[in-house]
Amino acid sequence: MKDLKLAGDKSKKSVIKVGDVCLGGKEIVLIGGPCAVESSIQMQKAAAAVRRSGGKILRGGVFKPRTSPYSFQGLGLEGVNYLVQAAREEGLLCVTEVIDLRSLEMVVDKVDLLQIGARNMQNFELLKLAGKVNKPIILKRGLSATIEEWLLAAEYIMAAGNSQVILCERGIRTFEPSTRNTLDLSAVGVAKELSHLPVIVDPSHAAGRRDLIASLSKAAVASGADGLLIEMHPNPEEAMSDGPQSLTPEQFMTLAQDLELVAQSVGRNFVSREMRENLEALRFEIDLIDYTIVERLSKRMQIVSKIGEQKRLDKVKDVGRERDILQRLVPLAEELQLSPEFVKRIYSYVFEFSVQSQIKSKLTGDDQLESLCPMGGK
Numbered sequence: 001m002k003d004l005k006l007a008g009d010k011s012k013k014s015v016i017k018v019g020d021v022c023l024g025g026k027e028i029v030l031i032g033g034p035c036a037v038e039s040s041i042q043m044q045k046a047a048a049a050v051r052r053s054g055g056k057i058l059r060g061g062v063f064k065p066r067t068s069p070y071s072f073q074g075l076g077l078e079g080v081n082y083l084v085q086a087a088r089e090e091g092l093l094c095v096t097e098v099i100d101l102r103s104l105e106m107v108v109d110k111v112d113l114l115q116i117g118a119r120n121m122q123n124f125e126l127l128k129l130a131g132k133v134n135k136p137i138i139l140k141r142g143l144s145a146t147i148e149e150w151l152l153a154a155e156y157i158m159a160a161g162n163s164q165v166i167l168c169e170r171g172i173r174t175f176e177p178s179t180r181n182t183l184d185l186s187a188v189g190v191a192k193e194l195s196h197l198p199v200i201v202d203p204s205h206a207a208g209r210r211d212l213i214a215s216l217s218k219a220a221v222a223s224g225a226d227g228l229l230i231e232m233h234p235n236p237e238e239a240m241s242d243g244p245q246s247l248t249p250e251q252f253m254t255l256a257q258d259l260e261l262v263a264q265s266v267g268r269n270f271v272s273r274e275m276r277e278n279l280e281a282l283r284f285e286i287d288l289i290d291y292t293i294v295e296r297l298s299k300r301m302q303i304v305s306k307i308g309e310q311k312r313l314d315k316v317k318d319v320g321r322e323r324d325i326l327q328r329l330v331p332l333a334e335e336l337q338l339s340p341e342f343v344k345r346i347y348s349y350v351f352e353f354s355v356q357s358q359i360k361s362k363l364t365g366d367d368q369l370e371s372l373c374p375m376g377g378k
């Protein structure tokens with residue numbers, strides 16, 4: 001795409017640093033909070049749940065571009081103050097949506113990131129204004145925007161001077177009525193292929209229903225998203241907007257714990273803080289490591305068996321090769337502060353088992369194996 005001069009620069013990968021949070025790095029960044037800021041106490045409760053879940057950024061809308069003119073339009077400046085205060089008290093960053101010059105000017109020096117919503121993705125004057133500020137911009141994909149149009153919207157912001165753009169997939173309009181929008185997870189990979197910008201996912205606006213948020217969030221992380229923007233309300237039943245798609249704080253925290261596991265399984269980091277401290281969390285980590293150990297051992301045994309096919313029965317055991325392997329692994333163990341004795345013992349068993357299995361596959365029937373191999377090999 002020739003017009004993606006800045007957003008499509010393949011020579012880089014943008015990691016956007018805000019405070020001590022990096023978007024686009026190894027860590028999955030969790031952003032949570034209500035659709036609309038309603039009160040100080042509501043924001044305090046939301047911020048506490050975000051922090052306890054390992055989230056880094058508190059969200060909350062104060063200028064709401066609502067579908068109906070009669071819906072709640074947001075608290076404006078009063079709401080920004082609730083948002084900022086709650087975030088600061090919990091050590092979080094905060095983000096809010098801007099809709100025009102006036103709203104941008106009102107919040108730009110107060111919040112840490114700005115959001116441009118789906119309905120304004122092609123509000124080119126607003127994009128140019130966002131290009132003039134020194135704050136990261138979360139740019140949501142428009143309801144019916146192609147990925148190219150979305151990236152060109154990012155290009156507008158960048159061409160105007162602000163390179164700190166974070167793309168946010170939030171579902172697109174399709175013929176399917178069972179969800180509010182259709183979450184386009186392939187957009188994560190495509191946007192990452194075409195640009196160097198971080199890509200996050202908002203499953204809440206995509207689904208429009210609370211029951212799908214957890215699975216979509218996990219899928220988003222698995223598909224390569226750099227972060228999640230999730231709606232959470234201390235009391236969704238009484239939310240002034242988007243209640244049906246908002247998680248409760250408890251649901252949000254449970255999801256965060258699951259995300260830790262998904263993130264690790266795709267080579268990313270996410271630390272749900274409460275989890276880190278308890279026994280269950282540590283056991284989760286061990287479970288993951290064990291899974292990898294067994295998976296790699298299985299792969300190793302497949303190779304051992306291929307090697308076995310190339311050998312004569314009386315030449316299966318190769319003491320020299322076993323010694324070479326240990327000569328590499330013992331210093332590695334020392335370097336990693338792992339007992340060399342532990343490694344030697346494990347490998348003596350690995351070698352023994354490998355040799356046995358090679359012999360076993362060369363023979364027909366276990367009786368012959370028993371006579372050649374004292375350990376049995378069953």
Ligand SMILES: C=C(O[C@@H]1C=C(C(=O)O)C=C[C@H]1O)C(=O)O
Nearest residue numbers: 304307316317318321322351354
């Ligand atoms: C796989 C082989 O066969 C045996 C098993 C080994 C292993 O498990 O690494 C090493 C040497 C042999 O005793 C081999 O020769 O490489």
